[in-house]
Amino acid sequence: MKLTRQSSRGLPMEMQQRVANGDSGDLLYDLTHSSRWLLHDSEQTMAPIVLLSNHPLQMTPWHYFSQCVKEGGIAFKKAHGVILSSYKQGLSSIGSLVDVGGGIRGLISDIVKAYPHIKGVNSNLPHVVSTARTYNGVSNIGGDMFHDAIPNADAVIMKVLP
Numbered sequence: 001m002k003l004t005r006q007s008s009r010g011l012p013m014e015m016q017q018r019v020a021n022g023d024s025g026d027l028l029y030d031l032t033h034s035s036r037w038l039l040h041d042s043e044q045t046m047a048p049i050v051l052l053s054n055h056p057l058q059m060t061p062w063h064y065f066s067q068c069v070k071e072g073g074i075a076f077k078k079a080h081g082v083i084l085s086s087y088k089q090g091l092s093s094i095g096s097l098v099d100v101g102g103g104i105r106g107l108i109s110d111i112v113k114a115y116p117h118i119k120g121v122n123s124n125l126p127h128v129v130s131t132a133r134t135y136n137g138v139s140n141i142g143g144d145m146f147h148d149a150i151p152n153a154d155a156v157i158m159k160v161l162p
């Protein structure tokens, strides 16, 4: 028997029934191979990215998506009462910032534009940064966040759309 539940991001959350090897022959439940990605202590954990993706800060704006389509407006503001850039306050105290999985560098270049004292780093997969445009104050560093060290900086940000 296999119990399966899809998480909101499509990750399988499964438990499977297996027979214990012991004398009792009791039925036990265990995680499947892919469900182990959700454990914090597994070798290749995806727990941090799943928690980040499902954080209320990220998820709540989606509940305003249809309202935005009908009326216009910014989903993040409807959900949280402020626009995302308000969260950038407090950046004056740091000297360097790395955007992990920075995509087309919209966020990090906006931040560096607003806070020119910050040394920005856009970190993404090598084949992504190899095609990235340059932006004053932002350096591109290729790497895989699951295997390589995150570039050194005072603070790290990770943003998933929107």
Ligand SMILES: C[S@@+](CC[C@H](N)C(=O)[O-])C[C@H]1O[C@@H](n2cnc3c(N)ncnc32)[C@H](O)[C@@H]1O
Binding pocket: 100, 101, 102, 103, 104, 123, 124, 125, 128, 143, 144, 145, 146, 158, 159, 160, 161, 162
């Ligand atoms: C959904 S996009 C988010 C882009 C940007 N942060 C944003 O919110 O607009 C995810 C980004 O993560 C990058 N990415 C995926 N796997 C990665 C990995 N293992 N290491 C570093 N970056 C990765 C992708 O290339 C992509 O640019």
